[in-house]
Amino acid sequence: MISIIIPVYNVKLYLDNCIQSVIQQSYTDFECILVDDGSTDGSSEICDQWAEKDNRIIIVHQPNGGVSSARNKGLEQAKGEYICFIDSDDWVDVDYLSAMINNLKEKETDLIICGLTQEFKDGNCIDYIPQQSLNFELGCNHTNYFVMLNEQNLLYGPIVKLYKNNIIQHHQILFDPQVSYGEDLLFNYQYLEYAHTIACINESHYHYRILGSGTLSSKFRPKQFDTDYQQWKILQSFYQRHHLWSSTAQTYLYKRLWGILYDGIFLYPRLQNKKISYLRTILAIPEIKKLKDFTQCFSCSNWIKQSILYRLYPIFYIYFSIIAKR
Structure with missing residues (x-):
């Protein structure tokens, strides 16, 4: 039954x-x-x-x-x-x-x-x-x-x-x-x-x-990055422990991580308490080093990718500050 x-x-x-x-x-x-x-x-x-x-x-x-x-x-x-x-x-x-x-x-x-x-x-x-x-x-x-x-x-x-x-x-x-x-x-x-x-x-x-x-994206979640990133690590651990850590799996997961970082960074303008420490924390995750091998997996402006790869959180802070004044 x-x-x-x-x-x-x-x-x-x-x-x-x-x-x-x-x-x-x-x-x-x-x-x-x-x-x-x-x-x-x-x-x-x-x-x-x-x-x-x-x-x-x-x-x-x-x-x-x-x-x-x-x-x-x-x-x-x-x-x-x-x-x-x-x-x-x-x-x-x-x-x-x-x-x-x-x-x-x-x-x-x-x-x-x-x-x-x-x-x-x-x-x-x-x-x-x-x-x-x-x-x-x-x-x-x-x-x-x-x-x-x-x-x-x-x-x-x-x-x-x-x-x-x-x-x-x-x-x-x-x-x-x-x-x-x-x-x-x-x-x-x-x-x-x-x-x-x-x-x-x-x-x-x-x-x-x-x-x-x-x-x-239609629903605002101020802690979206934290949730998405923690769940990404659960997936990563599962793939590794169950012998699924192939090049195909890594391409999929790191493309997903690119998206999580992108969404987390561009959530910043919607936050009530906008602090540069939020951007710094996102770009401090250790997996960014590995993202350099998967830059072609995710589509976005090159300046955004470079700012993420080199952890240039002040660039995003300045960018959002300029946008807010328009």
């Missing part, structure tokens, strides 16, 4: 569509756990109404504690052999579960990943799909496959995946309620510590609704 966990918080406009797509699945051996996280817009009542219609739907009402708390509550209630997460403003195709469970019948694996389709309000969509269907073991011989999943952003959230519940329960893997940004990535990499095999399906059966601009 598959336990589908759906955290619910004030999604009245989209919740019916999400639940309808679940109960219409061609694969029927599942329980659907709706965790109402203190909704105030009528979503709670919608959950209760669906529970009356289908006995596979289980409702948990709790005070608002955030999406991580809701997902953890779902894991606590889950009785299935496998775990699947769906966001309450998204929807899935009728063959979403069967596409993943059928892969298990072919070859036992610890984690199954399929593609997703981003759905924008204007009707446009973007597909993120594994390049090919395959099963592989984590290790040096398959680094390229693992990097591919990261590059396509398919390892950063809990959606479009089928997890083994016994791995989660045995190792007490949970979402951290204290982390509000990047908690999904931390959960996945905790799980990957105990996963030996991964299966990819080069199909998209999950529709990810983009309600805002679709960019992380």
Whole structure:
């Protein structure tokens, strides 16, 4: 049986569509756990109404504690052999579960990943799909496959995946309620510590609704650099410990680090307390020495790259001071 966990918080406009797509699945051996996280817009009542219609739907009402708390509550209630997460403003195709469970019948694996389709309000969509269907073991011989999943952003959230519940329960893997940004990535990499095999399906059966601009930059996070950099080090450590530290992996990770540095520096004008020590701290990280080998991986003005490589934080301070006076 598959336990589908759906955290619910004030999604009245989209919740019916999400639940309808679940109960219409061609694969029927599942329980659907709706965790109402203190909704105030009528979503709670919608959950209760669906529970009356289908006995596979289980409702948990709790005070608002955030999406991580809701997902953890779902894991606590889950009785299935496998775990699947769906966001309450998204929807899935009728063959979403069967596409993943059928892969298990072919070859036992610890984690199954399929593609997703981003759905924008204007009707446009973007597909993120594994390049090919395959099963592989984590290790040096398959680094390229693992990097591919990261590059396509398919390892950063809990959606479009089928997890083994016994791995989660045995190792007490949970979402951290204290982390509000990047908690999904931390959960996945905790799980990957105990996963030996991964299966990819080069199909998209999950529709990810983009309600805002679709960019992380639309939300101001004053400590974004600290969070991104700490999580980058977690990824680096994982790659190195699991014998994935190939040239392909390093190119991917150092390109990512270039982006983290760039975003952190250009966050400076939006900070309330603008201090030059903020820029100095960013450019003090030891990995900048290694970035010199990957200058072609990231696109930005050459003066920015040179200022980063030579840790010329006063250049950025002067630049932002001039911009502010315009």
